[in-house]
Amino acid sequence: MVTQYAFFFNAAACSGCKACQMACKDRNNLEPGLLWRRVYEVAGGGWEKKGEVWVPSVVAYNISMACNHCEKPVCGLSCPVKAIWKREDGIVFVDTDRCIGCRYCEWACPYTALRFNATTNTVSKCDFCFEAVDAGGPPACVAACPQRALDFGDLAELRKKYGETRQIFPLPDPSLTDPALVIKPHRDAARAAERAAEVANWEEV
Amino acid sequence: MLKEWPLVAFTIVGQMAVGVYLTAFFPWALLAVVFPASAGPPPDGATQGLRIALLALVFALLAAAALVSFFHLHHPFRARYVLSNLRSSWLSREILFELGFMAFVALGVFLTWRQPTGVGLLNAVLALAGLMGIMFLVSMSKLYMLPAAPAWNHAYTPLSFIMTALALGAMATALLIDILAGGRQIFGYLLLLSFPLVGAKIIFSLFLTPGHGIYGSRSGPSLRPPAETPRLLHLGRLTLLTAGLVLIGAAIIARDVEFRAATGSGVSGLLAVAFVLVLASEVAGRFLFYGLLTRPGR
Numbered sequence: 001m002v003t004q005y006a007f008f009f010n011a012a013a014c015s016g017c018k019a020c021q022m023a024c025k026d027r028n029n030l031e032p033g034l035l036w037r038r039v040y041e042v043a044g045g046g047w048e049k050k051g052e053v054w055v056p057s058v059v060a061y062n063i064s065m066a067c068n069h070c071e072k073p074v075c076g077l078s079c080p081v082k083a084i085w086k087r088e089d090g091i092v093f094v095d096t097d098r099c100i101g102c103r104y105c106e107w108a109c110p111y112t113a114l115r116f117n118a119t120t121n122t123v124s125k126c127d128f129c130f131e132a133v134d135a136g137g138p139p140a141c142v143a144a145c146p147q148r149a150l151d152f153g154d155l156a157e158l159r160k161k162y163g164e165t166r167q168i169f170p171l172p173d174p175s176l177t178d179p180a181l182v183i184k185p186h187r188d189a190a191r192a193a194e195r196a197a198e199v200a201n202w203e204e205v
Numbered sequence: 206m207l208k209e210w211p212l213v214a215f216t217i218v219g220q221m222a223v224g225v226y227l228t229a230f231f232p233w234a235l236l237a238v239v240f241p242a243s244a245g246p247p248p249d250g251a252t253q254g255l256r257i258a259l260l261a262l263v264f265a266l267l268a269a270a271a272l273v274s275f276f277h278l279h280h281p282f283r284a285r286y287v288l289s290n291l292r293s294s295w296l297s298r299e300i301l302f303e304l305g306f307m308a309f310v311a312l313g314v315f316l317t318w319r320q321p322t323g324v325g326l327l328n329a330v331l332a333l334a335g336l337m338g339i340m341f342l343v344s345m346s347k348l349y350m351l352p353a354a355p356a357w358n359h360a361y362t363p364l365s366f367i368m369t370a371l372a373l374g375a376m377a378t379a380l381l382i383d384i385l386a387g388g389r390q391i392f393g394y395l396l397l398l399s400f401p402l403v404g405a406k407i408i409f410s411l412f413l414t415p416g417h418g419i420y421g422s423r424s425g426p427s428l429r430p431p432a433e434t435p436r437l438l439h440l441g442r443l444t445l446l447t448a449g450l451v452l453i454g455a456a457i458i459a460r461d462v463e464f465r466a467a468t469g470s471g472v473s474g475l476l477a478v479a480f481v482l483v484l485a486s487e488v489a490g491r492f493l494f495y496g497l498l499t500r501p502g503r
């Protein structure tokens with residue numbers, strides 16, 4: 001039995017096509033401006049001198065990120081009305097019939113996974129496509145990725161398959177929430193901070 | 206940033222209520238509970254009226270803060286659930302302490318008005334109200350000190366909230382006392398107290414304001430878009446605070462001169478203008494505070 005559903009993201013394989021983002025919007029019928037999964041374009045670097053030679057030091061990769069259904073969901077711990085709850089299989093849900101729309105959880109989540117939904121006047125976020133998953137299928141984002149850069153499953157299984165990494169630049173310190181996330185880093189990620197890389201598409205995400 | 210106006214109003218007015226209470230009642234009530242001999246004789250009619258007015262002001266400020274906080278909820282009718290998560294949510298705790306503070310202040314008004322034979326019960330209620338007020342301030346600070354929000358998870362947050370409470374509280378108390386019962390010595394003490402409080406506020410803001418202060422906090426890697434708080438807000442806040450400080454200084458000097466010359470009072474006028482300036486600086490500072498943490502999306 002699954003005790004903690006999780007996402008896997010392969011940053012080395014992601015081309016930044018945003019099919020996952022659009023599949024999520026489509027499946028959940030999200031209004032313009034509301035994104036439950038977002039693709040961050042990380043860019044930086046330029047040229048650096050090695051001996052007498054100038055070589056490119058460009059950093060460029062993408063991170064596809066939704067709610068990480070954290071093992072320590074600080075969103076729910078901070079919600080005053082207990083509108084955020086965790087199912088036995090680890091999926092974290094927002095109860096839109098209970099949420100008062102105070103938007104405090106938006107500040108508490110370091111992944112900015114909670115987004116205000118003007119239709120329900122509550123916060124909203126990825127629900128792991130629980131209906132599809134309960135029926136034995138994959139979440140829409142995983143199914144849509146042409147690069148097979150996304151996967152899902154039990155956190156312990158994903159760790160066995162892909163390793164233990166759960167943070168690359170500029171993701172926050174994972175000890176804050178214990179995200180149910182496994183990442184295969186892009187080769188540029190290790191030097192992104194020292195090359196002053198930044199998210200290049202803030203307007204979009 | 207501007208859409209956070211209900212939170213700006215709630216925090217400033219709530220903190221001012223705590224400040225009025227802490228400067229006008231809490232130390233004396235606590236002293237009377239711990240050392241009953243220091244309680245002194247029961248108050249005369251005028252002092253009793255003044256106490257009721259000050260307590261009523263605290264209650265009114267708290268009620269106004271509570272009312273305005275509803276404007277920040279998108280489902281205000283569900284607010285009845287807000288105490289559900291006292292175990293882990295500082296937001297639930299903040300509301301609990303605000304309600305507790307209001308309840309004890311209301312009881313304080315009742316007991317002051319009815320004047321029971323012994324003042325022990327009244328002092329105990331007033332001391333408890335003060336503790337609730339302090340916890341209200343503590344929980345208000347804690348709820349913003351989120352590990353996910355480095356700009357707020359900083360000594361600046363509690364320091365600035367405490368200084369706002371004390372500076373606005375001392376000035377508001379002095380003004381009310383002057384309006385209702387001019388000539389009291391306590392007015393002079395509160396006027397003198399306002400000067401270092403506003404001065405300290407200027408120093409904290411200058412040095413510690415996240416993103417703007419001389420010792421600004423460095424932001425780490427983040428998925429939150431960078432803050433776009435206009436520098437003008439910081440400069441405007443400092444200017445208003447400095448102008449307020451100058452006027453308080455002028456009021457202190459004017460009071461000294463008036464005492465010697467035994468003329469009428471322009472002191473409270475100066476203090477009133479200083480109060481408005483300091484209040485305006487708080488509004489600018491609080492918008493800046495909320496602007497530090499952007500909300501991606503809508």
Ligand code: SF4
Nearest residue numbers: 067068069070075109
């Ligand atoms: S990613 Fe954010 S919203 Fe999702 S469970 Fe973790 S803390 Fe909560």
Ligand code: SF4
Nearest residue numbers: 079099100102103105
């Ligand atoms: S916005 Fe809703 S889910 Fe988030 S903290 Fe407020 S009540 Fe809880």
